[in-house]
Amino acid sequence: QKEVEQDPxxxxxxxxxxxxxxxxxxxxxxxxxxxxxxxxxxxxxxLMYTYSSGNKExxxxxxxxxxxxxxxxxxxxxxxxxxxxxxxxxxxxxSGGYQKVTFGTxxxxxxxx
Amino acid sequence: xxxISQKPSRDICQRGTSLTIQCQVDSQVTMMxxxxxxxxxxxxxxxxxxxxxxxxxxxxxxxxxxxxSRPNLTFSTLTVSxxxxxxxxxxxxxxxxxxxxEAFFGQGTRxxxx
Numbered sequence: 001q002k003e004v005e006q007d008p009x010x011x012x013x014x015x016x017x018x019x020x021x022x023x024x025x026x027x028x029x030x031x032x033x034x035x036x037x038x039x040x041x042x043x044x045x046x047l048m049y050t051y052s053s054g055n056k057e058x059x060x061x062x063x064x065x066x067x068x069x070x071x072x073x074x075x076x077x078x079x080x081x082x083x084x085x086x087x088x089x090x091x092x093x094x095s096g097g098y099q100k101v102t103f104g105t106x107x108x109x110x111x112x113x
Numbered sequence: 114x115x116x117i118s119q120k121p122s123r124d125i126c127q128r129g130t131s132l133t134i135q136c137q138v139d140s141q142v143t144m145m146x147x148x149x150x151x152x153x154x155x156x157x158x159x160x161x162x163x164x165x166x167x168x169x170x171x172x173x174x175x176x177x178x179x180x181x182s183r184p185n186l187t188f189s190t191l192t193v194s195x196x197x198x199x200x201x202x203x204x205x206x207x208x209x210x211x212x213x214x215e216a217f218f219g220q221g222t223r224x225x226x227x
Contacts, residue, residue: 008153036218043117043205043218044156088156100171103155 003027006089006104015113019076023089023104026070030102031094033065035074038086038106047087048074051094079111115140119206119219126196126226133192134222136206141186146207147179150221156205162189196226 006023013019021035032051036044048063050056056063062075072091076083089104116139126132136145147159160168160181168181183189193200206219 004155006155041221041223043119043207043220045218046216049216100158105153105155 001026003102004089004091004104007107008105010108010110012110012112013079015079015081015111017079017111019074019079019083019109019111021074021076021087021089021107021109023072023091024070025072025091025102027091027093027102028067028070029093030070030091032092032099033063033072034090034101035061035063036088036090036103038088040085044088076109079109081111081113084110115142115208115217117206117208117217117219119222121222122220123223124225126224128197128226130196131192131194132196132224133190134204134206136189136191136208136219138187138208138217142208143186144209145183145189146209147181147189147191148205148207150203150205159191159204193224196224198226200224201226 004023004025034049035047037047038044048058050063050065053065053067060077064073086106086108088106090101092099092101118137120135124132145162148156149159150156158171159174159179160170162168162181162183164183164186178194180192204222209216
């Protein structure tokens with residue numbers, strides 16, 4: 001079983017829709033959770049990070065963490081064609097010193113005008 | 114935020130040759146990381162490069178195949194040695210050092226080995 005599972009998609013939605021991207025994980029030691037956005041032929045770009053259960057909002061993006069269920073989500077409101085990209089979840093422990101980041105495989109999102 | 118410049122952005126190489134990828138950060142960073150990204154796969158950490166010490170390699174990656182240099186706090190190189198078609202992939206440099214350990218990525222090097 002992979003430590004981090006992410007539906008690869010592709011996910012295709014109409015412009016203006018609410019998008020829900022999800023990851024599950026098996027390692028209960030994961031404490032920091034991140035979402036990256038990667039456009040085609042570009043490196044990943046950090047969108048959001050959080051370290052507590054609950055919701056964190058930043059503009060049209062909301063990151064949600066449920067540590068009891070080992071489940072994280074990224075919601076995108078009022079989706080735009082410019083949101084079309086691959087979204088990677090990532091997480092790491094908080095055990096002090098360097099903590100290796102574990103990435104999901106990414107979900108490809110297409111927002112259709 | 115840090116800006117990471119990575120070059121070359123892409124290359125096509127003959128098998129048996131080596132390619133050195135450069136990663137330049139516009140500010141000093143404690144840690145730099147090298148990843149490989151294959152289609153449909155998650156990012157796989159190759160090694161962590163700390164200035165002034167030998168790189169730390171992940172399981173499945175060895176220094177002879179992927180030698181890394183980290184001469185200062187803003188620069189690192191990764192060499193892919195004695196390449197084979199299986200080395201065709203995207204190689205990414207990342208940098209960080211605070212709570213967001215790997216917050217910033219370069220644009221990647223798309224390597225094709227023929």
